[in-house]
Amino acid sequence: MLRTEEMLLNVGPQHPSTHGVLRIVVKIDGEVIREATPVIGYLHRGTEKLAEDLNYTQIIPYTDRMDYVSAMSNNYVLVHAVETMLKLEIPERAEYLRVITLELNRIASHLVWMGTYLLDIGALSPFLYAFQDREKILDLFNELCGARLTYNYMRVGGVKWDAPNGWLQKVEQFITMMEKRMKDYHQLITGNEIFIQRTRGVGVYSQEMAIQYALSGANLRVTGLQRDLRKEHPYSIYDRFQFDVPVGRHGDLYDKYLCRMNEVEESLKIVGQALASFPEKGRVLGKVPRVLRVPEGECYVSIESPRGELGCYLVSKGKDKPWRLKFRRPSFCNLQILPVLLRGENMANLVAILGGIDIVLGEVDC
Amino acid sequence: MFGLVKGLGLTLKNMVKPRVTYKYPHEPLEMPNRFRGIQYFIPELCIVCNQCVRICPTDCITLTGKKSDDPNVKGKVIDTYEINFEICILCDLCTEVCPTEAVVMTNHYELATYSRDDLYKDMEWLSQNNTLVRKENTLHPLPKKTGAKKA
Ligand code: SF4
Ligand code: SF4
Numbered sequence: 001m002l003r004t005e006e007m008l009l010n011v012g013p014q015h016p017s018t019h020g021v022l023r024i025v026v027k028i029d030g031e032v033i034r035e036a037t038p039v040i041g042y043l044h045r046g047t048e049k050l051a052e053d054l055n056y057t058q059i060i061p062y063t064d065r066m067d068y069v070s071a072m073s074n075n076y077v078l079v080h081a082v083e084t085m086l087k088l089e090i091p092e093r094a095e096y097l098r099v100i101t102l103e104l105n106r107i108a109s110h111l112v113w114m115g116t117y118l119l120d121i122g123a124l125s126p127f128l129y130a131f132q133d134r135e136k137i138l139d140l141f142n143e144l145c146g147a148r149l150t151y152n153y154m155r156v157g158g159v160k161w162d163a164p165n166g167w168l169q170k171v172e173q174f175i176t177m178m179e180k181r182m183k184d185y186h187q188l189i190t191g192n193e194i195f196i197q198r199t200r201g202v203g204v205y206s207q208e209m210a211i212q213y214a215l216s217g218a219n220l221r222v223t224g225l226q227r228d229l230r231k232e233h234p235y236s237i238y239d240r241f242q243f244d245v246p247v248g249r250h251g252d253l254y255d256k257y258l259c260r261m262n263e264v265e266e267s268l269k270i271v272g273q274a275l276a277s278f279p280e281k282g283r284v285l286g287k288v289p290r291v292l293r294v295p296e297g298e299c300y301v302s303i304e305s306p307r308g309e310l311g312c313y314l315v316s317k318g319k320d321k322p323w324r325l326k327f328r329r330p331s332f333c334n335l336q337i338l339p340v341l342l343r344g345e346n347m348a349n350l351v352a353i354l355g356g357i358d359i360v361l362g363e364v365d366c
Numbered sequence: 367m368f369g370l371v372k373g374l375g376l377t378l379k380n381m382v383k384p385r386v387t388y389k390y391p392h393e394p395l396e397m398p399n400r401f402r403g404i405q406y407f408i409p410e411l412c413i414v415c416n417q418c419v420r421i422c423p424t425d426c427i428t429l430t431g432k433k434s435d436d437p438n439v440k441g442k443v444i445d446t447y448e449i450n451f452e453i454c455i456l457c458d459l460c461t462e463v464c465p466t467e468a469v470v471m472t473n474h475y476e477l478a479t480y481s482r483d484d485l486y487k488d489m490e491w492l493s494q495n496n497t498l499v500r501k502e503n504t505l506h507p508l509p510k511k512t513g514a515k516k517a
Contacts, residue, residue, distance in 0.1 A: 054423055057421065057459065058421065061423055061455055061457035061459070062423065129380075135386075142397065142398055143398040144400070145400065146398070146400040146401045146402040146458065146471070146500075147402055147456070150455065150456075150457070152457050152459075160458075160462070161400065164398075164399075184376055187372050187373060187375070188372075188376045189373070191372060192370060192373050193367065193369050193370060194370065196369075
């Protein structure tokens with residue numbers, strides 16, 4: 001018998017497959033992982049603490065930089081919390097623009113996930129196709145709010161800009177194109193035997209475990225639990241749209257892929273419906289006081305971001321700045337299950353399982 | 367095996383499609399009108415109200431005002447105006463609050479330099495950055511009277 005020794009291996013923080021700056025210290029025995037400890041904090045900027053010194057409008061650009069792959073949802077959760085406290089009425093047109101941008105951003109985010117995930121496990125071309133389509137969404141956003149990633153688009157009481165001329169038609173064209181593209185993706189990836197072998201039955205966890213670890217988003221739905229906050233307690237105007245919540249059955253990586261791809265299709269449906277009933281005219285910013293003084297009290301709101309339940313807990317003492325602001329970041333919560341999933345796994349599966357969780361380090365570290 | 371071949375079919379289809387990449391930086395990349403780029407500052411319009419300084423989330427604007435040389439003009443006129451592009455995040459809030467549109471966005475985005483000091487842009491530089499200025503700027507309609515304030 002060969003005598004083997006445990007080895008300590010440091011993955012990251014600079015590693016392309018950690019999608020940012022995550023460090024994982026793994027103890028391996030041969031090829032098998034005995035223990036894995038994620039080390040986080042390399043991207044910590046103290047957003048929540050900084051926010052205590054900023055007024056509500058000033059915090060919005062900071063939220064852009066949390067989950068930078070889907071900044072719209074971060075924008076929204078903050079203004080949603082403030083609006084809930086102020087009991088503001090949001091103009092119809094603004095709500096529609098919000099839903100359209102939120103869903104487009106979800107598509108963009110899932111495309112990034114899909115592309116980079118396949119890149120992680122060794123397929124290059126889907127990455128290029130996915131980024132090509134995502135680029136179209138970013139161009140639409142660039143035209144709408146003047147930036148490709150850091151949108152700073154939502155405002156308390158509405159949105160900053162109305163849609164420019166012809167923008168809605170462009171979104172419509174994009175939807176039609178994207179529906180066709182989804183077929184291409186299925187042709188390229190869904191039936192691919194290598195991909196199926198690589199992901200079927202890998203990184204499995206049960207529904208109980210997912211709930212115990214407070215997973216949310218596709219990470220939870222993959223186990224078969226149909227929980228989507230857009231359905232559970234509809235915010236904005238989500239109750240007006242018809243869409244399904246895709247769930248998985250096996251709780252493995254392949255189902256995660258299917259879940260997210262189906263979510264893209266549902267998002268396309270929502271955008272299509274929103275465009276069909278888009279109000280002809282109207283304001284995009286409601287009547288808001290010049291200085292936003294949120295009444296004393298606290299509130300917690302949560303929305304379904306592409307990564308899961310994104311919450312915002314706001315405590316106000318009646319000033320124009322929050323007394324305490326806390327974000328429940330889905331990436332951070334979902335990452336907690338990683339050490340358990342990795343224990344006993346083959347070293348080669350580390351990147352596949354980590355990628356499957358879909359973390360954004362800007363959000364983990366906040 | 368069939369899935370692999372099907373996937374390869376898509377790859378072959380894409381081989382004959384036109385290229386999607388841009389030739390930046392050899393060819394300039396045009397940005398839409400709303401693009402948030404380096405600010406253009408118009409000293410004559412500024413009424414030294416300090417709103418841009420107060421809203422800036424990263425505290426990167428520094429300005430000073432002085433008494434006008436012209437005795438007929440009440441209130442202050444701008445003396446120095448600086449933006450530190452090391453920390454400016456081009457968030458658009460300064461242009462949003464400016465009541466006279468004295469500070470507006472342009473479509474310029476190339477800021478890379480060899481020295482950090484180059485990133486402090488003073489009033490002279492900012493007022494000469496006057497090409498590709500954004501047309502739509504603030505949420506608020508222009509006030510009817512500018513300049514003279516009640517004492
Ligand atoms: S764009 Fe934002 S960060 Fe830059 S000077 Fe204006 S308010 Fe400050
Ligand atoms: S907000 Fe406009 S007018 Fe007021 S100080 Fe700034 S640049 Fe000048």
